[in-house]
Amino acid sequence: MATPLIDPELFSQLKTKIEADSLVKKDLDQIVDDLNQHVAYTQGVLSRIHSTPRSKYPELFVQIEDGIKKQIEAVAKLAVTASQHPYYKYNYKWTRTVQDSVSTVVLCAWLGGLGSETKPGAVGRLLTIEDIGEIYQVPVNLKDSDAFHITIEEYLLGLINIIDELSRLAMNSVTLGDNALAVQISGFIKDLHAGFQVLNLKNDILRKRVDSIKYAVKRVEDVVYDLSLRNLIPAKTE
Structure with a gap:
């Protein structure tokens, strides 16, 4: 009897591997979907800054930080599951959601939330990537490990995400009579x-997104320039 040219077990083995891969993707999808929901909630509450005076920010921070707490819990689950598999095989599934999550944390802290030592409503605290790692309790910028981590690219894209939000806030803060905030954002x-x-x-x-920052900078500069022409910039922020 002639020897088969193809091992009959080959496709059975491939079938087993495909099924195992599908189960991994399904588990990751469920966790990322959960994280997405918490990110969307947090973004929704954060959007209220555009119609809220700074003196009322602490009331928003309670809800924002509750959403961030749930994001952190979801990221912890993601880290456990993702770390069991090759990082770059599956990271495309969560990287965009992680960027959005990071941006909510960075924006909340910049606005004066997340345990800021400054007075309520004071702005300007920029979290480093190390700060982000401590908040999420996950590694950052790993180079020689398949363990889940937050990359420098995800952190930088998270920073870029808040720029459009802040340029919009600069214009809305003037409507609310907070000209100083527009100058600080600029x-x-x-x-x-x-x-x-x-x-x-x-x-x-990253290069393309960075190129877009100049348009946000220009929009806010125009707002501040208009305020300066009308002598509406508070002396302490000039």
Whole structure:
């Protein structure tokens, strides 16, 4: 009897591997969907900053930080599951959601939430990537491990995500009579833009997103310029 040219077990083995891969993806999808829901909730509460005076921010922080707490719990589950598998095989499933989650944490802290030592409503605290790792209780920027971690790219894209939100807030803060906030936002995003120019970015997505920052900077500069023409900039923020 002739020897088969193909091992009859080959496709059975492939079938087993495909099924195992599908189960991993299903588990990850469930966790990421859960994280997405908490991110969406937090973003929804954060959007209320555009119609809320700074003196009322602490009331929002209670709800925002509750949403962030649930995000942290979801990321912890994600880290346990993802760390059992090759990192770059599956990270496409969660990287965008993690960026959005990071942006909610960074924005909340910048606005004066997340245990800021400054007085309620004071702005300007920028979290580092190390701060982000401590908040989520996960590693950051791992290079030689398949363990789940938050990458520098995810952190930087999270920063870029808040720039459009802050440029919008600058305009709305003027409507609310908080001209000082518009000036602070202008200074902050200009500093961020300058910082990004120092980086030698290889990631195409990052390069494109960084290029878009200049438009947000211009919008806020126009707001501040208009305030200066009308002598509406508070002396302490000039």
